[in-house]
Amino acid sequence: MKITRAAALGGLLVLLGFLTVYPLGMLIYGSLHSTPPGMAGEFNLDGYRALLSERALNVLWNSLTIAFTKTVLSLALAVFFSWVVARTDTPFRGAIEILITLPFFIPPILTATAWGMLGNPEVGTINLAWKWLTGTTEPLVNVYSWGGVVWHMMQYSVPFLFLLLVDAFRSMDPALEESSRMSGASRMQTFCRVTFMLMLPMLTSAFILSFIRGIEAFESPVIFGTPAGIEVLTTEIYNLISQQAVPNYQAATAYGFLSVGLMLALVLLRWRLLGGRSFTTVSGKGYSPRVTPLGRWRWLTFLACMLFFVLTVALPVVQLALSSFFKFFGFYQRDMFTLDHYRSIWANRDIWEALRNTLLLGLVGASTTMVLGSLAAYLTVRTQWKGRRVVEVLTWLPWTMPGIVLGIGFLWGFVLLPDWIPIYGTINALLLAYIALGTPVAVRVMSGAFGQLSKDIEESSRVHGATFWQTLWRILIALAWPSFAVGWILLFFGILRELSASILLYSADTKVLSVVMLQMWTGGNPEEVSVIGLMLVGLVLLFRFVELRLMRRQLAP
Known part of the structure; x- marks a missing residue:
C-alpha cells in the first residue's frame, strides 16, 4: 500500500512538474538560445540585452x-x-x-x-x-x-x-x-x-x-x-x-522571464x-449582518x-x-440589411472546426483539470504525506506565468521533446497549456471543499474495506460534488475565453474560436466576428445558468 501511495505521489509530482517547472525551465533556456526552437544556435545574453533598450x-x-x-x-x-x-x-x-x-x-x-x-x-x-x-x-x-x-x-x-x-x-x-x-x-x-x-x-x-x-x-x-x-x-x-519576418524568440522569451x-x-x-x-473579523460570537438604509x-x-x-x-x-445584420458595421441603412454573414459562418467549415476544438478542449480540459486538482487538493489538505508542500507550490506556480508566457515556455518545451512524444502542433499542446493554467483554480476550489469534510467520514469508509480510490470518488468527491461542478464550469469558461496561450500554440488544424475571432478581426471581417460572438454569448448564458443552479443547490439547506 505504501508503495502504491508513493508511486501515486511520485506520478503526481512528475505531472505537475511537467506542467509548471518544465515550461519555466524552458523559458530560461529559450532566453539564452540565439535561434528559434528546434534550430541549432549558440547561447548568449542578447535576449536580456534587448531588455535594456529604450523600447x-x-x-x-x-x-x-x-x-x-x-x-x-x-x-x-x-x-x-x-x-x-x-x-x-x-x-x-x-x-x-x-x-x-x-x-x-x-x-x-x-x-x-x-x-x-x-x-x-x-x-x-x-x-x-x-x-x-x-x-x-x-x-x-x-x-x-x-x-x-x-x-x-x-x-x-x-x-x-x-x-x-x-x-x-x-x-x-x-x-x-x-x-x-x-x-x-x-x-x-x-x-x-x-x-x-x-x-x-x-x-x-x-x-x-x-x-x-x-x-x-x-x-x-x-x-x-x-x-x-x-x-x-x-x-x-x-x-x-x-509579427516579424524573422521571429525573435530569444528576446520574446526574455520578456516572458521578466514577466x-x-x-x-x-x-x-x-x-x-x-x-x-492579525486581521480577525469573524469570531465565535453570533451576529446578523445589518444593512444600511x-x-x-x-x-x-x-x-x-x-x-x-x-x-x-x-x-x-x-x-x-x-452589426451581424448589416453588410458593414457603421452603415445601418435599410438597404444594407443582410443575412449573408450568418450564411457565411454557417458554410465556413473552419469556423465549425474551431468550435468543435473549443468545445472538445473545454470538456476534456475542464474534466481533466478538476480530477488533477482534486488529487492535489486531497494530498495537501487531508494527508500528512511527505512532499505535499511541494505539490502545493507546484499547483501555485502557474499564477506567476501569464498565458502568453506559459505558451512560450511550452512552445520551446514541446519542440525539444523526443520524436516519440508528438505534442508540438497537435491539439494536445493546447490541452496541456489549459490544464496548467487551470490547475490553481481547481486546487483552490477543491481544497476549500475538502477542508469542510470531517475526516471521520473518510476513516469510516476505509474501515469498511473501501480502497483509497473508492473513498476518494464515492465519498469525498461525491460529498464535494457541487464544488467540483462549479469548479468545472469556471474552468470551462476559462478555456472558452483563453487567447494568449492559444495564439502561440495553435496550428492550422487546432484553431479555437478565440484565435479565429482575432484573425477575422485583424483581417477586416468584424461583421462575421459579431456572428461568432453571438454564438459565444449563447454558450456563456447557458453554462452560467447551469452554474447558478448548481450553486443554489449547494447552498440549499
Whole structure:
C-alpha cells in the first residue's frame, strides 16, 4: 500500500512538474538560445540585452502604468458594488450580484471586438449617434487609446474583484463598525480606521491579483493599444514572435522571464506587507449582518449598478447583434440589411472546426483539470504525506506565468521533446497549456471543499474495506460534488475565453474560436466576428445558468 501511495505521489509530482517547472525551465533556456526552437544556435545574453533598450523600458512602463491604473479604478468600483450588494438595502440585490459578475464569464475578445465597433472614432455606433445628435464632427469616445485599453480591462477586472470582495463584506461583523461610531468616530473615520483596516488582507490580495491580471492582459492591448502605438509586455512578446519576418524568440522569451519576475515580486511584496499581522473579523460570537438604509438614494445605487451592466454586457451584445445584420458595421441603412454573414459562418467549415476544438478542449480540459486538482487538493489538505508542500507550490506556480508566457515556455518545451512524444502542433499542446493554467483554480476550489469534510467520514469508509480510490470518488468527491461542478464550469469558461496561450500554440488544424475571432478581426471581417460572438454569448448564458443552479443547490439547506 505504501508503495502504491508513493508511486501515486511520485506520478503526481512528475505531472505537475511537467506542467509548471518544465515550461519555466524552458523559458530560461529559450532566453539564452540565439535561434528559434528546434534550430541549432549558440547561447548568449542578447535576449536580456534587448531588455535594456529604450523600447523595452517604455514597454515595461506602459505595462505597469496601465495595470496600476485599471487596478485602482476597478478596485474602487468593486468595493462600491460589494458594499451596495452586501451592506445596503438597494433593491434587487440578488439580481444585481448576478448581472455584475456576468462580464467575468464573457470572453474578453468578444467584448473587445464589440467595443471596437462601438467606440471607433470614425464609424463607431456611439460616435455616429453623438454626431447625429449634436451636429459635431468630433468623436465622443476613442477606444484606440490609453483610456480605451484601461476601460476594456476594467470590464472584466471589476467583476473579478467583486467576486473576491463581496463575501468579505458579508462576513464582517457590523458591531465592529458600530462600536467605532458609538465612540464618536465619523462615518469616514470608521471606514478608514476600522472597515478598511479589517479588509486590508482581502483588499491587498485583490489588488495584487488584479495587478497581475493587468500585466498578463492580452486582448485589450492587442485590439485597442496596438493601433494606437501602445505596446505592453504581452503584445511585445506576440509581435516579436508572430509579427516579424524573422521571429525573435530569444528576446520574446526574455520578456516572458521578466514577466515571471514581476509576478514573483508582487507576491513577495504582499507577504512582506501582511506578514505576522492579525486581521480577525469573524469570531465565535453570533451576529446578523445589518444593512444600511439608503432611503431615496437606494435607487441611485441601483441605477449605478445597472449602468455598469448595460455598458459591459447589454451594449456590446446589442452592437454584435446590430452589426451581424448589416453588410458593414457603421452603415445601418435599410438597404444594407443582410443575412449573408450568418450564411457565411454557417458554410465556413473552419469556423465549425474551431468550435468543435473549443468545445472538445473545454470538456476534456475542464474534466481533466478538476480530477488533477482534486488529487492535489486531497494530498495537501487531508494527508500528512511527505512532499505535499511541494505539490502545493507546484499547483501555485502557474499564477506567476501569464498565458502568453506559459505558451512560450511550452512552445520551446514541446519542440525539444523526443520524436516519440508528438505534442508540438497537435491539439494536445493546447490541452496541456489549459490544464496548467487551470490547475490553481481547481486546487483552490477543491481544497476549500475538502477542508469542510470531517475526516471521520473518510476513516469510516476505509474501515469498511473501501480502497483509497473508492473513498476518494464515492465519498469525498461525491460529498464535494457541487464544488467540483462549479469548479468545472469556471474552468470551462476559462478555456472558452483563453487567447494568449492559444495564439502561440495553435496550428492550422487546432484553431479555437478565440484565435479565429482575432484573425477575422485583424483581417477586416468584424461583421462575421459579431456572428461568432453571438454564438459565444449563447454558450456563456447557458453554462452560467447551469452554474447558478448548481450553486443554489449547494447552498440549499
